[in-house]
Amino acid sequence: MKIEQAAQIIIAHCVTQIQDSQSAMTERDDPECIHRMHIGLRHLQSALTLFNEFMFLPEKLQAELGSLSSKLGTAHDWRLLSDSCLTAIKATAEEPQILALRQVALQMAQEREKIAYAAIRSSRYKRLLSGLSSRIEAPHAPASNSRAHKKKKPCEKLRHFIQKNLRRQQLHLLKHGDKLFGKRSEHSPKESHQFRIEVKHARDSCLFFRRFFSKQDMDGYLASLSVLQDRLGMINDAVVAGRLLGELGQERGEQVASCSFVRGYLFLQLRQLQRKLAPLWKRFHGVNFPRLK
Numbered sequence: 001m002k003i004e005q006a007a008q009i010i011i012a013h014c015v016t017q018i019q020d021s022q023s024a025m026t027e028r029d030d031p032e033c034i035h036r037m038h039i040g041l042r043h044l045q046s047a048l049t050l051f052n053e054f055m056f057l058p059e060k061l062q063a064e065l066g067s068l069s070s071k072l073g074t075a076h077d078w079r080l081l082s083d084s085c086l087t088a089i090k091a092t093a094e095e096p097q098i099l100a101l102r103q104v105a106l107q108m109a110q111e112r113e114k115i116a117y118a119a120i121r122s123s124r125y126k127r128l129l130s131g132l133s134s135r136i137e138a139p140h141a142p143a144s145n146s147r148a149h150k151k152k153k154p155c156e157k158l159r160h161f162i163q164k165n166l167r168r169q170q171l172h173l174l175k176h177g178d179k180l181f182g183k184r185s186e187h188s189p190k191e192s193h194q195f196r197i198e199v200k201h202a203r204d205s206c207l208f209f210r211r212f213f214s215k216q217d218m219d220g221y222l223a224s225l226s227v228l229q230d231r232l233g234m235i236n237d238a239v240v241a242g243r244l245l246g247e248l249g250q251e252r253g254e255q256v257a258s259c260s261f262v263r264g265y266l267f268l269q270l271r272q273l274q275r276k277l278a279p280l281w282k283r284f285h286g287v288n289f290p291r292l293k
Contacts, residue, residue: 007051014044038072046204078109181281196232217290
């Protein structure tokens with residue numbers, strides 16, 4: 001199989017995942033479908049980044065993808081605040097103020113979800129899918145100037161591509177992770193968020209090509225990446241919830257005190273989560289990179 005063919009198959013699968021989520025939302029409004037579509041868009045972005053030499057998207061299509069992802073992500077963030085974060089707070093502090101705050105956050109989530117549903121059901125979204133489909137059928141594939149690359153058989157080219165790119169991602173994670181969690185005791189939420197994106201892209205790439213690797217090796221490597229991604233996700237959720245509560249406090253003056261209380265709780269939770277990252281990173285560092293079959 002040629003690299004271009006692998007790119008077409010993987011990117012087409014990502015688009016199908018997005019379409020499946022969209023189809024479910026034509027029958028009913030479902031916040032979970034918004035989340036699944038957002039994940040599908042992330043997988044698509046990972047694939048496009050990985051195959052950027054073979055599947056080039058015009059700036060307009062890239063902007064449309066970014067716009068849709070932003071609407072879906074914002075809706076999911078507000079839903080996470082109302083249904084997860086504030087529900088956990090309520091369990092530790094049964095106060096009417098927290099219950100009232102959750103109701104306000106739920107209203108905000110529902111408003112953002114309406115915007116997301118409208119975007120998904122719009123003609124603009126249909127044009128986006130049409131544009132993606134046309135690029136899959138006729139991908140941009142620049143010729144290689146490498147004589148050694150040209151001599152390789154298609155399957156050898158693909159194996160070389162997989163090994164080179166996944167190994168490069170892993171080495172980048174090791175370098176960046178050591179910088180964050182090695183000698184430093186603290187790191188900013190922005191740094192954690194950027195590293196989380198890199199971990200997700202690396203995990204997505206491994207999932208795309210897992211059948212080319214030893215199952216035992218790849219399962220262990222993916223499990224370590226998943227644990228790291230989950231912990232970084234919890235940190236990001238706490239940071240985003242704090243930001244949304246800050247916005248909510250400014251918009252709804254009567255909720256300022258409740259928002260401040262919850263933000264203080266989240267700050268303490270954030271510090272605890274950050275302190276637990278170093279041991280997780282040390283464990284990931286000890287996992288061997290998977291071997292190709």
